[in-house]
Amino acid sequence: MTENVISARGLTKRYRRTTVVDGIDFDVAKGEIFGLLGPNGAGKTTTILMMLGLTDITAGEVRVLGYDPVRQPLAVKRRAGYLPDSVGFYDYLTAAENLAYTARLMGFAPAERTRKIAEALSRVQLGDVAKKPVRTFSRGMRQRLGLAEIVMKGAEIAILDEPTSGLDPQATVDFLALIERLKHEGVTVLLSSHLLDQVQRVCDRVALFQTGRIVLQGTVAELAKEVLGAGFVVEVDAVAPSGADLEARFLAIPGVSAVQRAGDRYRLTAVRDVRPDAARAVVAADGALTQLSVDTPSLEAIYTRFFQRKARPEGVRDAA
């Protein structure tokens, strides 16, 4: 078992009558990218704010790097970097000046400050605009500047709230690459998003939020198994000699739960990667194999299916 850097137990946030976060439990291991996933208003941001001690916890508890954000918020905030949803900077200050303010708040010595700021800015490819006022920055540059702040702090945990919403595709790709680089340096990343394919691309594990609860949690493959009943979809393009029933042969492969046929294309839904077996089956039937590919099911498919199932009354509780 790897060391948990964040662990929440029964974390609850209630405003007068409405419960925004309802008794959630989750653990984030050191060095992983953990995705908080769910529609807007599902309680992701509130969970993050509670972890940073920026909003009161109604019930339950959360530990960040072993510290209690309620009683030791400064210790938590010194070690965790936070990039809020649509982060703001002082427009009239330059990128370097904005970071300098943070560095002063962190209590870094002046010499250390200059070095750390220069390093952090070049890490996010903002080195050449360090002396430009932030009001001239695009949204992607602002988000990168926010990440530079986290890098400069030397944070052990980076908490990113909707970091890629509103970015153009290229900026998104660049940003996700930066996140992965953080991970390689041993930083634990907590990423909240409603953009499923991005979460799937970078996250090791995800927690699916719905109306204040975590309804699903695990790796994408685990979720797929749980929701779709299978983790893999293998596509086979093969022409079989007349008489040979490829569909039946595929169905006979252990682990395959369903086969769909469209012309010469077969879609095999399976709990494991059944490509070798599928190839063998085609060859055994004396067929011609033209293409073979495997697809992990998309988070989007899982998500859509999950909420469809939830809509049916009998499926409400068993999935959680």
Place this chain on the structure above:
Amino acid sequence: MRREGSVFQGLGAVVLKELSDQMSSIRIFVLEFLVAAIAFVALYRAIGRLADTTAEDPFVFLRLFTVDTPPVPSFAGLLGFLIPLVAIGLGFDSVSSEHNRRTLSRVLSQPIYRDALLMGKFLAGMATLGIMLLGLWLLVIGAGLLLLGVPPSGDEVMRSLVFLIIALFYCGVWLALAMLLSIVFRSAATSALVALGLWLFFVLIWPILSSALAMVIAPPDVRYVLLGLPTPATVEMQQVLARFSPNQLFAEAVLAILSPSTRSLGPIFLEQLQGAVVGTALPLRQSLLIAWPQIVGLIASTIVLFVAGYVVFQRQEVRA
């Protein structure tokens, strides 16, 4: 529940940042230009009038602050009128602008408490106002030296310095009020309008309203009316009501300190003056005693308004 770490952590950084923002802003430049220009006019006219009587008056320097040459009010009177404007100009958007720029959650996710942010903004505002007042004070003393050709006595310097401190607390009241409004209202325009409304209310409307109210609460006695005299109860009530306005407190305190012959700030009976050498100066200590309730009132209002803002700010959600 105790929080760990000092609430003053990061205070210095916040003060420095706010101070440098204010000093470089166009807003403060305009306000200070306005104040300096008006003060210069008042001073110029006062000197023109005093130049003839220099030799006769032992407190000619203090007269620079208090003499009024209609239609221009005295220098001290002008400050009583303008200080609120400058303080409101500095404070009306100090917290709401952080919300609107979306910098609040990012700044508060640094290892500081909210206390430091609010306190830092207030102290920086006070420092700016203090520097402005000190500048004006030096202007008056310098102009007096040059144009009147008499050096100020030690007592006069002390009294004018006390005046400076009273003016600073008067600034504090309005700055704390403006900051409270900037916390309560997210929109800077609303906060500015409410602050300016209160300013006009206390400067223009409350003096009239308080005497009208006093008439209702303590109606004049027929016996006094027949004699053509004001009823003591009515006068007292009117003064009590008027003193709810910080402007009134400031005006009274300034009167006691800058006019050394002031023996009372309220109505007194003739027999209470028995044995007094009317028109002679009181020692500074005695003048301070007379103005003390007003000074305490200003300090207390500053603290009460700041605490109110503090409480609201602590309970506010940081998310935009």
